[in-house]
Amino acid sequence: MSETRDRRSAGGLAHVADPAALLYGALIAASVLATASAHAEAYTHVAVATTFVLGVYWLAHVYVESQSLQLSGDGRRYLHRLGHTARGELSIIQGGLPAIVVFVVADRAGLSVGSAAAVAVYFSVAVLVGAGYLTARAAGRQGWAAVLDSAAAGLFGVLVIVAKALLH
Numbered sequence: 001m002s003e004t005r006d007r008r009s010a011g012g013l014a015h016v017a018d019p020a021a022l023l024y025g026a027l028i029a030a031s032v033l034a035t036a037s038a039h040a041e042a043y044t045h046v047a048v049a050t051t052f053v054l055g056v057y058w059l060a061h062v063y064v065e066s067q068s069l070q071l072s073g074d075g076r077r078y079l080h081r082l083g084h085t086a087r088g089e090l091s092i093i094q095g096g097l098p099a100i101v102v103f104v105v106a107d108r109a110g111l112s113v114g115s116a117a118a119v120a121v122y123f124s125v126a127v128l129v130g131a132g133y134l135t136a137r138a139a140g141r142q143g144w145a146a147v148l149d150s151a152a153a154g155l156f157g158v159l160v161i162v163a164k165a166l167l168h
Contacts, residue, residue, distance in 0.1 A: 018088065018089065018091040018092075019091070019131075019135075020091075021061065021089060021091035021092045021095065022091040022092070022094055022095035022131075023095060023127075023128065023131055024057075024092055024095060025054060025057075025058075025091065025092040025093060025094060025095025025096035025097075026095040026096060026098070026099060026124050026127050026128060027095075027124070027128070027156060027157070027160070028053065028054055028057050028092070028095075028096055029050055029054055029095070029096035029097070029098075029099040029100055029120075029124065030099055030120065030121045030124035030125070030157060030160045031160050031163070032049060032050040032053045032054070033046060033050050033099060033100070033103055033117045033120050033121060033124075034117060034121050034160050034161070034163055035163070036049045036050060036117075037113050037114050037116070037117030038114070040113055041113060042113070043103070043104065043107035043108075043113050043116060046103065046113055046117060047100055047103060047104055050096070050099075050100050050103070051100060054092065054093060054096040054097075054100075055093070057092060058089055058090075058092045058093050061085075061089045061092060062082060062085045062086045062089050063082075063085075065085040065088065065089060066078070066081045066082050066084075066085045069081050069084075069085065098123070098127070099120045099121070099123055099124045099127075100120070102119060102120040102123045103116050103117055103119070103120035104116075106119040106120065118161075121157070121160055121161055122161075124157055124160070125154050125157030125158065125160075125161065126154075128153045128154050128156055128157045129150050129151070129153055129154035129157070130150075131153060132149050132150040132151070132152060132153025132154060133146055133147075133149065133150035133153075135149070135153075136149035136150060
């Protein structure tokens with residue numbers, strides 16, 4: 001892949017409202033899928049629990065960011081600030097939903113709840129590795145430096161896989 005194309009791809013990630021929140025959402029969804037699937041037999045329980053936790057995490061970010069804006073001198077009314085931050089923090093939801101969709105599709109394709117969760121967690125690791133590579137390339141890293149950044153990003157996902165293995 002050419003450097004220009006790499007930077008353009010990473011630029012697409014940079015145009016997300018909050019790329020860091022997108023990755024947080026992916027990590028949260030993978031973590032909850034891994035832990036909830038360890039003891040649940042119904043895929044609906046795991047999918048609902050993951051969606052719920054992702055939503056709570058999003059709401060916490062909305063509230064904290066709204067309060068932070070006020071402390072920084074933002075004089076808008078509370079509900080206006082909440083609406084503004086709710087839209088700004090949607091990247092968390094956008095980051096977590098793909099793993100939930102992969103989980104549901106894998107389950108509906110006939111995999112067990114645990115196997116479907118594993119597929120979704122592996123998918124999340126791939127997302128983290130890809131994002132690590134794209135951001136490394138956007139920062140101008142090439143060759144092994146970009147690969148190392150990519151591997152480091154994927155390490156967080158590997159920690160989720162290890163946690164999943166320890167729970168079973």
